[in-house]
Amino acid sequence: MMERPKVGGTALDACTRALLAKSYTIAALSGGCRCQIAAISQLSNMKRRSTTFLLTACLLTTLSSCAADPVDAMWSIRMDSTEDVNKPDRFELVPGGGIAVKGGGNATLWRPDVPMTAPYRLSIRVKATNLGLHPHGAGLVFGGNNVDNDNQVYSYFLVRGDGQFLIKTREGGDTTDICLWGEHPAIRREGETDGIAINVLAVEVGAEATRFLINGTQVHEATNTELHTNGSYGARLVHDLDVRFDEITIAAQD
DSSP states (O other), X not given: OOOOOOSSSOOHHHHHHHHHSSEEEEEBOOBTXXXXXXXXXXXXXXXXXXXXXXXXXXXXXXXXXXSSXXXXXXXXXXXXXXXXXXXXXXXXXXXXXEEEEESSSOEEEEEEXXXXXXXEEEEEEEEESSTTTTTOOEEEEEEEESTTSTTOEEEEEEEETTXXXXXXXXXXXXXXXXXXXXXXXXXXXXXXXXXXXXXXEEEEEOSSEEEEEETTEEEEEEEGGGSOOSEEEEEEEOSSOEEXXXXXXXXXXX
16 A cells, blocks of 8 residues: 655655655644744745645645634645646645645545545535636545555546536546536536636435535436445546635535
8 A cells, every 4th residue: 555645744755755656645734823834855944924835856845824714624635647746736725625726637636534434415616717628527526445546446526617517436547437428507617708617516425326416406316336435535627627626515414
């Protein structure tokens, strides 16, 4: 199993391994009004009022925000290509536990919370600025297991700015279509003037079936035998997109 690099106080050799790995973790910790950044390459502390996280050429940072509402989320990022591992400046944590991503390659973003077991409901707001120009999707993932390994499995539910959605599962390097790209009137398309599309994606995982909703409207339902439902959750996006994932809620259901 691949060792996940830790943030803060990490040995230099672990940083080197991080640059070669497919995944790494970024985190923000509330720490009063003093911003501390631990730079592994320099082994020194600096002061900076920022919520930008960088990991480039053996620079792994931990930041404590001085803002009134400190960012307190942790995300584990797995790139589809190892060539993108040294470009974490694409990612920025946002208040409320969300994350913003700008450009770059395909990525799956995991929240290392307690894995969920059915029944539960997961909802994520997807705010994208160029989905229509690049007909690729962004959305949520759930049922993740072995997410750091080659035998990873999960289900994912994507939307794009031209009004279409997709549902698939992944088993290792293979993917299976549950619902091919298709249009639905519930999807908010990119604005003709501002180029922004904001959609709330949700899955309601029941004991035997899962409902897929966009902006409160059911767009598909699948049996749980077709999906991976129990496990970790997060977000996924395809390359060359500028996306913000926020307003994330997850809760067990009766």
